[in-house]
Amino acid sequence: MALNNPTTQAAVTTADKVFEQMLHAIVDGTIKSGSKISEPELAKNYQISRSTLREALNRLEKCHLIERKANVGSRVVECSIAGLLEIYVVREALEGMACRQAAINMTEDEIIEMKVMLKQHASAKALRDGIAYYQEEGDLDFHYKVILGSHNQQLINILCGQLYHLVRMYRCQFGMNSPRATKAFDEHSRIIEAIADRDGELAEMLMRRHIAASRKNIEKKIAQQQ
């Protein structure tokens, strides 16, 4: 679980811990999407006071995982296909730009690090070929490193702090183990090449196509199911 990301320092306060527990629960569907959140009930479950729980809820709201209405309460965000596609549109724009910035701002060391990571993915791929080779940690790691490489704190906050969890939730609940594994690997390596060449324009374009391809893949799958 790549939760200990550089943007999220270790949980020190109890509200932090409850936040992380709830985060997991929402992402993996233990707390159902769309369900109402009862503050008294949850506070009792986690053995904390309502104030502390509300603090945790505020963090969840910051991640767009729950929605609050004044004097009414909180609901876990609803998982819908439209919502998933919306996120992909945002990712296409933001990660595309992050990739462009990464091509400009990444240090040589960071680029080397990315190449090393890609090699590890390649060997893992050779190991169990045919099977989707790195849909979970590998893919997330790749995107993560590009985003951090942008050295743009706003981009990092929005993508790693907010959208990231939403993406994981959808992946978990819709059971999306993308069959684009080998294709994705090739795309990743071309993106890294563009970054290494400091070609921001190409890097952005490739990343956008990479994410757009994922989105279209999902759209196709959905269309088939119906």
Next chain:
Amino acid sequence: MALNNPTTQAAVTTADKVFEQMLHAIVDGTIKSGSKISEPELAKNYQISRSTLREALNRLEKCHLIERKANVGSRVVECSIAGLLEIYVVREALEGMACRQAAINMTEDEIIEMKVMLKQHASAKALRDGIAYYQEEGDLDFHYKVILGSHNQQLINILCGQLYHLVRMYRCQFGMNSPRATKAFDEHSRIIEAIADRDGELAEMLMRRHIAASRKNIEKKIAQQQ
């Protein structure tokens, strides 16, 4: 003041009201950027309890206007040139995409509404020509309508809910009354044309250039000052 935007329902609870007051104070610099926030002091000033104040602080944190560290406290976000340029990079990506989506998703009525708005701007421009004719409300309104026209809730949340206030803060504190007024007006009208033509690709490109031009303008200004 275009604060009563469609994404922010009227403040009902006292925490909401304090949030709005602090929002103004931070945006216009009454509460200085970079300053530490003392919960007991502020709670006394606003005549509310600390719990209520903390609720307001949480909203401000969601807008990226303050930053909190566990067991240490909150600080108003620091205004820096680097920070401003970071925001423009994010806006270029997101508003560009919003513009593309607007070209796809806007209703005919919404497009007509935009054209009407532009005509009003044109007459206001004729009225007091030479002077930057609509740097504040006009410009914000235009961008606002495009964003809402994307019909993408994620884009709307991020741009109108979060970045919007940051942009206003920078504009206020750096005293940026862009001298690009007439140019900006022409750019706006071309963007609307592209949207009306349902040409998403062109619309995105024009919006990105429009925002990039603003960014470069700021960069130039900064360079001159130093």
Next chain:
DNA sequence: GCCTAGGGTATTGTCGACAATACTCATTAG
């Protein structure tokens, strides 16, 4: 039979107090 009005219950919003952690500054050892 359906809609409206009202009271009762449950949930959220707000408060003040206590506990835990971080900061300050003086004191002391090297």
Next chain:
DNA sequence: CTAATGAGTATTGTCGACAATACCCTAGGC
């Protein structure tokens, strides 16, 4: 004289209780 240690103070985190609002279900009128 500098640096580390410690007590004291201030600030943040957490708690339980009260107030205000919304939901539910019954009763009554049209």
